[in-house]
Amino acid sequence: MNKFIINQVQTHSSNMPDAAGTDKFMVVVAVIAILFIGIVGYMVSLDLKLKKLEKK
């Protein structure tokens, strides 16, 4: 049963197009990078605000 599933998935996987390096893929990378930078920016601003409050 497991062998059957593995064979099915292997066939399916080998037919999948390789998206890496295409324009759409680069858009995905850019969106992820922007989202991460946004989250980090929020964390840095929160960190600095907390530092100010702690000094008070």
Add this chain to the structure above:
Amino acid sequence: MIKWWKIAGIILVLYALIGGLLMPVPQLPILMQSIRNLYYHVPMWFGMLGLLIASAVYAVRTLMKKDLLEDVKSESFARVGMLYGCIGLVTGMIWAKNTWGDFWTNDPKLNSAAIGMLMYAAYFVLRSSIEDPEKKARISAVYNLFCLPVYIVLIYILPRLTASLHPGNGGNPGFNSYDLDSRLRMVFYPAVTGWLLMGFWIADLQIRVKKLILAKENED
């Protein structure tokens, strides 16, 4: 000024996010391009383990010092650990769909992870059910110290004793033995370190907010 380890965390995770998608990976059967999820799924579990260990350390300190601040630290690390666990589950489910054909298989590691997560969910339920802060700190610290070893047994030991689809479990070779070649290591190790540092940063922010709230309450 932001501390050096926080900046290191940002750089390492950014490198892992971008490098993980763009750097070349070995073309392994079944896994194919989905091997890139190694950089996102596995560091979540490593990070979660690190955060839960930190939570248990502060649970011990809570019992030793009887200090509420140690309890706040213990809770914050557990909270971020669970956040990592949830992200680890979601990334794992997506990976499972693409390699095993289903979001959730009857795999011992998946079921153990779910049980372990529910155990920690019970930790938060327990905390919210006790009003007296000192009693809450003591009881939840004891429960936390009970949770961690059981969680480690459930996730890292039990799946190795039975048949499992997961690499490194149930007779399957782990990524270390032949799959994790140097190209994967170049991103994988920075990803693990980076996400761990980011987790400690998130917990640190939470702790500092709660510290300020506690100080304000004491003033009032």
